[in-house]
Amino acid sequence: MRKYYTMSRPCFCGSEVMFKKCHKNRKVTGEEFAKYIYQVRADKDQMCLHPSAPLTCTPKILNAHTIQRKGPLKYLIDEDNHLGQMNAFGENDVIRVGWRRASTFRGFCTAHDKEMFQIIEDEKFKGRVEQVLVAGYRAYAFEYYKKMDNLRVLLPYYDYADFEDERLANQLTQMVEGTRYGEGNMRSCLDEYKKGLESKNYEDICSVIIYFTGDLCVAVCGAFAPDFLIDGNRIRPIDSEIQDLSINSLVTEDGHAVVFSWPKENEVCNKFILSIIKYPETEIPSILVEVIFRFIENVFFSIDWYDALSSKQKENIKGLASNGGIRFEDLHALVPSKEKYVNWEITEIDLTPFSRTPNW
Numbered sequence: 395m396r397k398y399y400t401m402s403r404p405c406f407c408g409s410e411v412m413f414k415k416c417h418k419n420r421k422v423t424g425e426e427f428a429k430y431i432y433q434v435r436a437d438k439d440q441m442c443l444h445p446s447a448p449l450t451c452t453p454k455i456l457n458a459h460t461i462q463r464k465g466p467l468k469y470l471i472d473e474d475n476h477l478g479q480m481n482a483f484g485e486n487d488v489i490r491v492g493w494r495r496a497s498t499f500r501g502f503c504t505a506h507d508k509e510m511f512q513i514i515e516d517e518k519f520k521g522r523v524e525q526v527l528v529a530g531y532r533a534y535a536f537e538y539y540k541k542m543d544n545l546r547v548l549l550p551y552y553d554y555a556d557f558e559d560e561r562l563a564n565q566l567t568q569m570v571e572g573t574r575y576g577e578g579n580m581r582s583c584l585d586e587y588k589k590g591l592e593s594k595n596y597e598d599i600c601s602v603i604i605y606f607t608g609d610l611c612v613a614v615c616g617a618f619a620p621d622f623l624i625d626g627n628r629i630r631p632i633d634s635e636i637q638d639l640s641i642n643s644l645v646t647e648d649g650h651a652v653v654f655s656w657p658k659e660n661e662v663c664n665k666f667i668l669s670i671i672k673y674p675e676t677e678i679p680s681i682l683v684e685v686i687f688r689f690i691e692n693v694f695f696s697i698d699w700y701d702a703l704s705s706k707q708k709e710n711i712k713g714l715a716s717n718g719g720i721r722f723e724d725l726h727a728l729v730p731s732k733e734k735y736v737n738w739e740i741t742e743i744d745l746t747p748f749s750r751t752p753n754w
């Protein structure tokens with residue numbers, strides 16, 4: 395239903411023409427909507443998501459890296475300082491991205507970005523609880539930011555547009571409701587982490603760290619809500635609340651690590667991780683690669699690594715990446731392919747890095 399819209403305001407569609415001369419008596423076509431989404435996407439939102447924002451913010455909002463510049467990104471770039479990102483819906487498999495743009499978002503002011511993340515940006519990852527916490531915080535902040543940004547784009551149409559095609563209107567409603575729900579979930583994860591960071595009491599955060607040697611060729615920062623165990627069994631009933639799990643790649647003294655962390659109350663996450671680590675250690679690296687491409691969008695990789703994959707492996711990865719975007723219609727378990735994508739070898743799986751008992 396269309397809300398009241400001021401006649402002499404520029405139209406919600408972004409045409410810069412007044413509403414009464416634009417969409418007042420006209421319905422939005424699918425083509426028009428697609429074009430709008432494509433255009434507004436380019437111009438991104440700005441905010442600072444630091445726990446003490448906006449009180450101590452500096453005016454400049456940074457285009458902040460989610461994967462550390464001096465960390466994983468350094469290992470992924472080619473001679474021209476480019477790295478790859480999956481192009482799940484396009485013709486070419488891979489988008490070449492310059493490292494300055496890779497994995498960035500406008501989610502922290504200059505001061506807070508430095509203050510909060512220097513312990514993972516300037517220091518190697520040593521499994522310290524503060525490092526795990528800020529990495530997890532950044533992953534949730536990134537997902538939260540993306541949802542806010544999506545809402546910013548969708549809401550004008552949701553509130554005011556009259557669609558030619560009812561299916562499109564319903565889709566938009568579903569998208570907005572889903573995004574609002576997801577945004578609330580990410581916000582509550584951020585609140586849990588904020589509590590831990592401020593009180594220095596980390597009892598309510600769980601984590602699992604998997605340490606590797608081998609080439610760091612794929613890196614990730616993001617969060618997702620697991621619905622199925624790796625063996626295919628559903629973890630939570632369809633109508634129960636979703637629970638988000640954060641995942642980060644970090645560089646260590648002699649290799650790299652995949653770091654999962656989550657608020658303790660998200661018990662679904664414990665079960666999901668357990669279903670990965672019960673596999674033989676030789677199979678876990680590839681399962682993780684498949685999990686990363688299946689569930690997270692903010693994934694970057696070395697183009698040389700991707701080029702050297704077999705066509706079967708490329709097909710798998712592209713399939714996983716394009717599934718990730720379809721949330722509501724295509725919920726199914728990830729079935730490990732047993733392909734070997736990476737030469738990673740596990741040196742340690744750290745299940746209890748902090749003074750807390752995970753509820754396995």
Ligand SMILES: [Zn+2]
Nearest residue numbers: 405407416417
């Ligand atoms: Zn208009």
Ligand SMILES: [Zn+2]
Nearest residue numbers: 442451503506
């Ligand atoms: Zn700030």
